[in-house]
Amino acid sequence: MGGGLPRRTLPTGWPYAGAMTTTPVGSAAELSAMLASTGYLADEGLSTVGYLALAMERPLLLEGEPGTGKTAMAEALAEAFSLPLIRLQCYEGIEASQALYDWDFTAQILHLRSVEAGGGDLTAAELENSLYDERFLLARPVLKALQQSPAVLLIDEIDRADDEFEAFLLEVLSTYQVSIPEFGTVKASTPPLVVLTSNRTRDLHDALKRRCLYHWIDHPGLAREVEIVRTRLPQVPALLAEQVVRAVQQIRSSENIMKPPGVAETLDWARALHLLGSPDLDLASAAASIGALCKYREDTERVSAALARMLG
Amino acid sequence: MAGGEAKSAPGASLQAVHSAEEILLAFAAAVRAAGVKVTADRSRSFVDAVSLLSIENRTDVFWAGRATLCAAPEELESYRRTFEAWFSPSHSANTTQGPVATTVRAAALDDDGGRDGTESSEALRAVASRRELLRHRDVATLDPAERALLNHMFAELPVTLPSRQGRRRRLDRHGRIDRARTLRDQLRRGGEPGPLRRARAPRKPRRIVWLIDVSGSMAPYADSLLRLAHRVVVAAPAQVEVFTLGTRLTRVTAALRLPDPDDALALAGRTVPDWSGGTRLGEVLRAFNDRWGQRAAMRNAVVVVASDGWERGDPALLGRQVERLHHVARRIIWANPHRGKDGYQPVQQGIKAILPHVDSFVGGHSLTSFKELLVVMGNA
Numbered sequence: 001m002g003g004g005l006p007r008r009t010l011p012t013g014w015p016y017a018g019a020m021t022t023t024p025v026g027s028a029a030e031l032s033a034m035l036a037s038t039g040y041l042a043d044e045g046l047s048t049v050g051y052l053a054l055a056m057e058r059p060l061l062l063e064g065e066p067g068t069g070k071t072a073m074a075e076a077l078a079e080a081f082s083l084p085l086i087r088l089q090c091y092e093g094i095e096a097s098q099a100l101y102d103w104d105f106t107a108q109i110l111h112l113r114s115v116e117a118g119g120g121d122l123t124a125a126e127l128e129n130s131l132y133d134e135r136f137l138l139a140r141p142v143l144k145a146l147q148q149s150p151a152v153l154l155i156d157e158i159d160r161a162d163d164e165f166e167a168f169l170l171e172v173l174s175t176y177q178v179s180i181p182e183f184g185t186v187k188a189s190t191p192p193l194v195v196l197t198s199n200r201t202r203d204l205h206d207a208l209k210r211r212c213l214y215h216w217i218d219h220p221g222l223a224r225e226v227e228i229v230r231t232r233l234p235q236v237p238a239l240l241a242e243q244v245v246r247a248v249q250q251i252r253s254s255e256n257i258m259k260p261p262g263v264a265e266t267l268d269w270a271r272a273l274h275l276l277g278s279p280d281l282d283l284a285s286a287a288a289s290i291g292a293l294c295k296y297r298e299d300t301e302r303v304s305a306a307l308a309r310m311l312g
Numbered sequence: 313m314a315g316g317e318a319k320s321a322p323g324a325s326l327q328a329v330h331s332a333e334e335i336l337l338a339f340a341a342a343v344r345a346a347g348v349k350v351t352a353d354r355s356r357s358f359v360d361a362v363s364l365l366s367i368e369n370r371t372d373v374f375w376a377g378r379a380t381l382c383a384a385p386e387e388l389e390s391y392r393r394t395f396e397a398w399f400s401p402s403h404s405a406n407t408t409q410g411p412v413a414t415t416v417r418a419a420a421l422d423d424d425g426g427r428d429g430t431e432s433s434e435a436l437r438a439v440a441s442r443r444e445l446l447r448h449r450d451v452a453t454l455d456p457a458e459r460a461l462l463n464h465m466f467a468e469l470p471v472t473l474p475s476r477q478g479r480r481r482r483l484d485r486h487g488r489i490d491r492a493r494t495l496r497d498q499l500r501r502g503g504e505p506g507p508l509r510r511a512r513a514p515r516k517p518r519r520i521v522w523l524i525d526v527s528g529s530m531a532p533y534a535d536s537l538l539r540l541a542h543r544v545v546v547a548a549p550a551q552v553e554v555f556t557l558g559t560r561l562t563r564v565t566a567a568l569r570l571p572d573p574d575d576a577l578a579l580a581g582r583t584v585p586d587w588s589g590g591t592r593l594g595e596v597l598r599a600f601n602d603r604w605g606q607r608a609a610m611r612n613a614v615v616v617v618a619s620d621g622w623e624r625g626d627p628a629l630l631g632r633q634v635e636r637l638h639h640v641a642r643r644i645i646w647a648n649p650h651r652g653k654d655g656y657q658p659v660q661q662g663i664k665a666i667l668p669h670v671d672s673f674v675g676g677h678s679l680t681s682f683k684e685l686l687v688v689m690g691n692a
Contacts, residue, residue, distance in 0.1 A: 028372075044371065045378070048365070048371075049375060049379040052375075052379060052380075056361065056364065093480045112502055203384070206383070210351065210354060216385045
């Protein structure tokens with residue numbers, strides 16, 4: 001969270017200032033290539049929707065199973081355009097003061113006391129004005145994104161926040177500005193690129209969805225997932241990567257798994273196996289590293305049995 | 313991904329006759345007709361999005377539409393089918409009707425169709441004692457006139473709603489002292505002490521989920537159970553989710569939010585594709601668990617399952633899925649219409665499999681038993 005002096009003015013010669021006013025990429029394929037250079041492999045649908053979000057200056061709403069790369073997409077976008085990534089993790093009970101801005105009460109009191117002690121001859125009005133100074137304003141993620149824009153604002157797991165919070169986001173996402181009664185209106189010079197993610201634990205309000213471009217991310221197919229593992233973990237040998245992905249895909253499609261492993265789990269598992277020094281997938285190291293893949297006891301048992309059959 | 317492969321340019325052959333915008337807007341209307349909630353501003357976004365891409369490219373149009381017209385994974389399949397039908401090379405007017413025609417009108421819902429007939433108008437003039445008798449009758453044995461009368465009696469069922477302890481504390485004169493807030497108020501006054509602030513976390517509504525079996529064996533009860541669910545939905549629209557179980561899982565919450573029970577049931581009937589079909593209870597419950605239960609949506613919810621537990625598949629699978637549901641739910645209330653009848657023994661495989669994981673096993677065959685069910689639900 002921001003300190004006492006949160007508002008950073010852009011340094012002169014900021015290389016990306018204004019870069020977002022016109023779309024920095026010309027086509028979906030170009031965006032896909034830029035994302036790939038950061039190690040994020042987006043399929044055609046995702047890169048097309050991402051391109052549209054940039055071109056139409058609309059927030060991007062990503063939904064999908066956990067571990068399909070929704071958050072990673074925002075990180076990749078930030079990296080691809082060398083923009084700061086500002087993340088707002090939502091939770092039940094999150095309030096505007098935690099997402100937007102807050103006043104630093106302690107610093108304000110100190111300021112008052114020091115003015116008193118110094119015997120300052122400020123009038124009441126001047127004193128009050130000096131209290132609501134920028135240096136006492138704590139910029140929370142949303143305000144920070146507007147101030148620092150161009151930036152990527154990631155609003156993660158919006159479905160965990162309350163309905164009221166969604167309503168409050170509406171204003172910010174449609175006008176890209178925030179009004180602070182004591183201070184004035186902060187408007188983004190260029191709208192930040194906003195990515196919202198949701199695990200669909202509840203339905204989002206239609207008004208919020210209407211402002212966004214919607215994309216549902218599926219689990220990747222075999223070839224793409226192998227490619228993802230190879231890109232993300234270049235140290236893992238090709239044979240191991242393919243065996244791991246093949247096994248994961250089989251587990252994912254099998255009937256009785258409580259929590260199908262996502263791409264994140266595949267990567268964890270491949271890395272774990274590699275760290276254990278196995279050149280290919282064998283039963284002993286698979287059993288030892290199963291905790292990277294399955295997070296439920298019931299699943300662990302079923303997957304171990306399935307692996308024994310597979311590798312038998 | 314489905315529909316992702318580029319085949320032919322959708323606009324190419326039609327552009328001579330219609331403008332690109334007309335084609336796109338007409339397509340958006342077709343998507344709306346297929347059951348996707350497309351509003352005017354969404355259609356406009358769609359046209360904007362396509363203008364940034366290329367209308368000559370089928371894949372571009374597909375993705376632009378998916379991102380702008382759809383807003384939920386349930387809608388993606390309808391969208392894809394409409395797209396395939398609309399932009400297929402063999403385009404014709406009636407191909408767009410495909411997705412709409414797949415839904416089947418409910419047979420069970422037609423039971424009250426004759427309500428306005430002469431014989432039923434007589435029944436509506438029935439005396440109070442007749443209503444009293446009706447309360448205890450098995451709804452499966454009612455004739456259409458009695459059923460029509462019964463349908464009106466659902467409105468008088470009292471609904472109490474379960475609640476849970478909230479997390480966020482709010483100002484409340486009778487609450488405990490809120491130190492943080494008291495201190496913050498003091499700071500605002502420059503450190504001057506002042507009155508104590510008190511706060512208390514109010515109780516919040518607890519989520520309720522109704523899972524109603526609409527398979528063939530439950531056909532005599534499905535209509536009444538949906539009416540009961542409608543009663544609960546109307547009492548607390550934001551708190552309740554209703555699904556039907558058959559050969560597949562269908563969410564009917566939106567339909568049941570209509571205030572009039574007959575309208576709501578008619579709409580639900582159009583939404584549910586598998587009325588009076590077979591049962592794959594275990595598999596459908598697994599779909600529910602995978603899709604809704606595993607995540608926070610249904611955590612600590614009160615789950616009411618209305619089913620006779622007739623399982624043609626593996627009872628062990630059914631047991632396992634109910635166990636999973638039990639792990640995330642606050643309470644599972646299983647309403648079995650046969651439970652309320654004399655001489656009932658839970659001997660079927662399916663019922664035996666679920667009993668260890670169910671908190672309350674109640675009846676659900678008459679208005680009186682529905683009333684009891686609502687009480688159990690409200691106290692959960």
